[in-house]
Amino acid sequence: xxxxxxxxxxxxxxxxxxxxxxxxxxxxxxxxxxxxxxxxxxxxxxxxxxxxxxxxxxxxxxxxxxxxxxxxxxxxxxxxxxxxxxxxxxxxxxxxxxxxxxxxxxxxxxxxxxxxxxxxxxxxxxxxxx
Numbered sequence: 001x002x003x004x005x006x007x008x009x010x011x012x013x014x015x016x017x018x019x020x021x022x023x024x025x026x027x028x029x030x031x032x033x034x035x036x037x038x039x040x041x042x043x044x045x046x047x048x049x050x051x052x053x054x055x056x057x058x059x060x061x062x063x064x065x066x067x068x069x070x071x072x073x074x075x076x077x078x079x080x081x082x083x084x085x086x087x088x089x090x091x092x093x094x095x096x097x098x099x100x101x102x103x104x105x106x107x108x109x110x111x112x113x114x115x116x117x118x119x120x121x122x123x124x125x126x127x128x129x130x
Contacts, residue, residue: 023081
């Protein structure tokens with residue numbers, strides 16, 4: 001039994017990202033809109049830099065740095081209501097601690113996808129009128 005080209009399917013990996021809008025509102029109420037916006041912008045920049053640091057640590061196979069940076073991503077994402085991003089970053093940290101190469105590679109790929117969509121979702125929510 002052989003596989004012919006027409007039998008090959010390309011699967012698109014897509015899962016919903018969860019951003020907690022209540023957390024964003026809470027930040028605006030407690031800090032004021034301008035300060036909350038500055039905090040969110042800074043956090044998003046930290047998340048982007050953290051992703052680069054995790055990628056570099058992964059390429060260098062430096063699991064200690066990868067784990068520390070993933071733990072920081074968890075806290076930063078949680079602070080601005082990026083619940084899916086936070087949860088998956090925590091999974092990356094766990095795989096890094098356990099030195100689970102195959103699981104780490106798969107989980108890191110998932111974090112890359114989630115990061116792109118989560119950052120876009122927060123940016124879109126931040127720019128909504130009202």
